[in-house]
Amino acid sequence: MLGPITDPLAYAFFQRALAASVMVGLVCAVVGCYMILRGYAFMGDALSHAAFPGVVVAYLLRGPFYVGAAVASVATALAIGWVARRGGLRGDTVIGVLFAGMFALGIFLFSLIPNYVGDLFGFLFGEVLGIGPGDLVALLLLAVAVLSVIAVLWKELLYSTFDPLGAAASGLPVERLDYLFLAIIAVAIVVSLQAVGIILVVAMLVTPAATAQLLTRSFGRLLAISALIGVVAPVAGLYISYWTNSASGATIVLVETAIFLVAVAAGRNGATRRPAALQSSEVAQPAR
Amino acid sequence: MSNGDMNAGEAVGVRGVWAGYDGRPALEDVTLDLKRGALVAIFGPNGGGKTTLLKLIANLIQPWRGEVSVLGAPAGEEARRVAYVPQAELVDWSFPVSVWDVAMMGRYPALGVLRRPVAADREAVGAALEQVGMASQRNAQIGALSGGQRRRAFLARAIAADPELYLLDEPVTGVDLTTQEDLMELLTNETNRGRTVIATTHDLAAAAEHFSTVVALNHRVIAVGRSELVLDPDVLSRTYGGHMLVLQDRAVILDDAHHHDTESGGEHHYHEEGAKRR
Numbered sequence: 001m002l003g004p005i006t007d008p009l010a011y012a013f014f015q016r017a018l019a020a021s022v023m024v025g026l027v028c029a030v031v032g033c034y035m036i037l038r039g040y041a042f043m044g045d046a047l048s049h050a051a052f053p054g055v056v057v058a059y060l061l062r063g064p065f066y067v068g069a070a071v072a073s074v075a076t077a078l079a080i081g082w083v084a085r086r087g088g089l090r091g092d093t094v095i096g097v098l099f100a101g102m103f104a105l106g107i108f109l110f111s112l113i114p115n116y117v118g119d120l121f122g123f124l125f126g127e128v129l130g131i132g133p134g135d136l137v138a139l140l141l142l143a144v145a146v147l148s149v150i151a152v153l154w155k156e157l158l159y160s161t162f163d164p165l166g167a168a169a170s171g172l173p174v175e176r177l178d179y180l181f182l183a184i185i186a187v188a189i190v191v192s193l194q195a196v197g198i199i200l201v202v203a204m205l206v207t208p209a210a211t212a213q214l215l216t217r218s219f220g221r222l223l224a225i226s227a228l229i230g231v232v233a234p235v236a237g238l239y240i241s242y243w244t245n246s247a248s249g250a251t252i253v254l255v256e257t258a259i260f261l262v263a264v265a266a267g268r269n270g271a272t273r274r275p276a277a278l279q280s281s282e283v284a285q286p287a288r
Numbered sequence: 289m290s291n292g293d294m295n296a297g298e299a300v301g302v303r304g305v306w307a308g309y310d311g312r313p314a315l316e317d318v319t320l321d322l323k324r325g326a327l328v329a330i331f332g333p334n335g336g337g338k339t340t341l342l343k344l345i346a347n348l349i350q351p352w353r354g355e356v357s358v359l360g361a362p363a364g365e366e367a368r369r370v371a372y373v374p375q376a377e378l379v380d381w382s383f384p385v386s387v388w389d390v391a392m393m394g395r396y397p398a399l400g401v402l403r404r405p406v407a408a409d410r411e412a413v414g415a416a417l418e419q420v421g422m423a424s425q426r427n428a429q430i431g432a433l434s435g436g437q438r439r440r441a442f443l444a445r446a447i448a449a450d451p452e453l454y455l456l457d458e459p460v461t462g463v464d465l466t467t468q469e470d471l472m473e474l475l476t477n478e479t480n481r482g483r484t485v486i487a488t489t490h491d492l493a494a495a496a497e498h499f500s501t502v503v504a505l506n507h508r509v510i511a512v513g514r515s516e517l518v519l520d521p522d523v524l525s526r527t528y529g530g531h532m533l534v535l536q537d538r539a540v541i542l543d544d545a546h547h548h549d550t551e552s553g554g555e556h557h558y559h560e561e562g563a564k565r566r
Contacts, residue, residue, distance in 0.1 A: 037383060088310065152401060159393045162383050165374045169346035170397040170449060171367030217429035219384045 008242045016136050017128045017195075021234035021252060023143045024195040024204060029230025030150055031188040032209035033223050034181065037161050041206045042092055043080070046099035047182075048189045048201040050076035052106030055123050055193070060109070065123070066138065066190045073186035076102055078179075126197030126249025128238070135194060142191045146184055157181060158219065195234075196249035207256040208233070214263040229259055298360065299324045299453055299484035300345050305354030307337075307344055314340040316507045318354070324452075327479040328486045329499035331518060333528050336506040338488040339375070339457055345486065346372045346455050359452055368397050371446035372455045376438060376462070381431040387441045388426040391416050394448035416448040419474060436467030443471060447478075454478065456487040460494050472498040492518045 008014040035044055054072025058065045076098055084094045122130065131139075150157065160167040160174045168174040185205070192201045212225035237252030244251075300322040308314040314337040322328055330338045343349045344356050347364030356363040358370065371394065394416070395409040405413075417423045420440040425433065430441060439459060446454055454475065460468045475485045476498070489495050495502050496518045504510035504517065504527040511523045518524070 037380075155393075155396050155399075155404075156401065158385075159396050162385060162390075162393070163374060163379060165343075165346070165348055165378065166372050166393070166445070167397075168348055169367060169370055169372030169455065170394075170451075171364075171370075172397055213384065217384050217431070218386065219389060222384050 004243060005239070008239070013129055013131075014238070014242065016131050016133065017248065018235065018238055020131045020136055020139055021128050021195050021238055021248075022231050023139055024192045025208070025230035025234040025252070026227055027143045027146050027188050027191055027230075028201070028204035029208040029226040030147060030223060031184055032205040032207075032230075033212070033219075033226050034150075034157055034161055035185065035205055036209045036213060038181070040185070041202065042095055043077075043182075044185055044189070044205045045202040046080070046095045046102075047073045047077055047186055048192075048198050049099050049106075050102035051186075051189055051193065052103055052123070052198050053109055054106075055198075056106050056109040056113075060113070065193070066142075069190045069193055070186055072102065073189055074183055077182040077186060081182075122197070123193055124197050124199055125247060126193075126195055126200065128195040128248045128252075131194055139191055139194075142187055146187050146191070149180070149184060153177070153180070196252060200249050200253045203253040203256060204230075207253070207260050211256070211260040211263045214260075214267045229256060233259060297323050299326065299358070300486065301355075301357040302341070302344070303355045303357075305344065305356060306352040307340055307349060307354075308352070309340075313352075314507065315344070315351075318505075318509055320503065320509055320512065322484065322486065322501070324484050325479050325482050326484055326486075327476060327498070327500040328484070328503060329495040329501070329515070329518075330486065330488045330503045330505055331490070331492060331495050331527070332505035332510070336527075338505055341505060342372075342455050342457055342486065342488055345453075346370060348372070366452070369452040370455060371449045371451035371453070373442045373446055373457060373459060375457045376435065376442075379430075379438075379442075381438070383431075384429065386427050386429055387417065387422055387433070387437075387444070388413065390430060390441050391422075391426075391444040391448045394445040397449070412450065413444070413448045416444040419447055420444045421470060434464075436463040439463050439467060439471060443474065447474070452483060454483065454485040454487075456485065458489060459487050461490055468494060 009018075032044075035041060051069035051073045054068035054070070055065050056068075057072075058068025061068075080091065080094050080098055083089070083098070084091050087094070156167075156172055156177055160172055160177045164174050188205065189201050192204055196204055208226040208229035209222070211229055212222045215225055216222055233255040234252045237255040238248055240246070240255065241248040241251040298321055300320070302318055302320040305315055305318045306313055307318075314335070318337075318341065320341075330341060332338055340349065344351055345358055345363060347356075347358070347367060358364075359366040391413045392405060392409065395405060395412060399405065399409065414423070417426055420443050422437065422440045422444055425437060425441075428437075430438060433441065443456075443459070446456070456475075459471060459475075463471070472494070475487075479485055479500070487499070496515050499515050501512070502515050502517050503512050504523050506527050506529065510527045511517050511520075
């Protein structure tokens with residue numbers, strides 16, 4: 001009776017896919033909590049697309065893809081900050097320009113490759129079932145690195161996210177924490193590329209945290225709920241993709257999206273309504 | 289007075305400072321000395337540089353020219369002994385933190401990276417919440433609070449940090465009278481213990497009544513002195529210029545209570561939806 005559950009576990013590729021996607025889900029869900037609180041959802045989308053030219057260049061040079069992806073993502077993150085300051089433009093405007101520009105560069109370079117390359121195509125949409133034992137070790141190391149940095153700096157990241165002015169005035173290195181956090185996002189994206197692909201990474205980052213935000217007003221519970229979704233959704237998604245023979249990355253994202261929609265529907269009962277909305281007449285006074 | 293005496297009694301020294309945003313000066317040649325233990329209100333019109341001056345002291349922006357010293361050192365070096373509370377509208381009130389979490393943040397800088405809050409930190413936070421009258425609301429998410437309670441929670445964060453210098457941007461703007469009285473009593477107590485408080489304010493009545501020193505600021509320092517200055521028609525007319533009417537010996541300030549013209553660089557202002565619609 002448990003056949004549908006236990007049968008796929010007989011395959012090593014399925015075991016590796018399960019381990020990889022759970023790690024990816026967990027890392028993205030934790031990083032995503034800080035991302036949505038900083039209003040960085042769009043930034044995450046941009047940095048993942050910006051990784052594409054890096055992956056293509058790494059492929060052309062026969063180097064490791066994660067180095068190319070990380071360099072391209074981090075360079076774009078730094079460029080966004082630099083261009084915004086230099087040009088006096090809004091951050092999201094610059095993100096929109098560089099995001100599309102970098103992705104176009106990736107497609108341009110991709111189109112120069114004479115023969116169709118399937119494994120490169122896999123980076124766009126993910127190929128978690130193709131993850132090898134070596135990939136899995138690299139993934140584990142990167143995941144541990146990201147989670148360790150957040151475990152050490154959780155309170156500094158929280159304070160500088162919540163009130164950057166107050167945090168900086170009392171001596172926290174807010175600017176360095178900002179850059180560090182951008183680097184964390186870039187690494188989380190690199191970790192996720194093989195599992196879900198460039199186009200869907202942003203869902204892994206944003207959706208669990210956004211779902212958790214619908215359900216709680218406490219930061220600890222936000223992290224816990226988001227992490228739980230980040231672990232459960234890939235497991236469910238992989239099984240569904242095995243049973244239905246569907247694309248694994250897309251199925252994982254669809255499971256997360258479904259959980260999000262359930263939370264939105266459940267949230268109408270009032271328990272999760274933004275308390276601020278109830279108080280707006282009172283708090284409107286200081287702003288006028 | 290010798291130089292040594294000056295440094296010992298000086299909380300903040302601003303010398304020949306020019307500062308602003310995007311090439312537009314907000315402060316022009318500002319020089320100011322504020323003594324330790326002073327309860328200082330900075331008042332003036334919108335865009336007159338009140339917040340800019342506070343941010344310079346907090347080392348959140350750098351002067352174009354001139355020097356800022358804080359607690360006897362260049363601004364920023366004694367940051368752990370400074371607590372800064374931003375304007376209420378710079379805070380994202382939907383952020384998933386409780387009153388307790390916010391007050392605990394005051395302890396983070398001194399804790400350093402590797403240490404987690406211990407019993408002494410929890411005691412300090414508990415005491416700070418008690419002082420501001422928010423102990424019973426400690427588990428409330430900050431968005432569920434009234435305007436006055438929000439100011440109390442942020443003041444608790446500042447108190448929990450046990451700072452030498454409080455920098456408060458519009459601490460009494462838009463709060464109810466009880467909260468205003470309570471907060472001012474707390475701040476007065478802090479200055480009686482030798483701490484220094486510098487606040488920007490729109491509320492001239494509050495400035496006159498509660499603060500020991502006032503600074504009239506409109507790009508330049510118009511006047512510095514005892515709190516009666518805010519009632520001086522000459523100082524008022526020079527500070528507010530065309531934004532003031534004198535009616536039967538009484539000055540009426542024609543000033544938008546919304547205390548900024550444009551968002552300064554890189555800031556997002558979290559106006560409540562209700563405020564926008566009106």
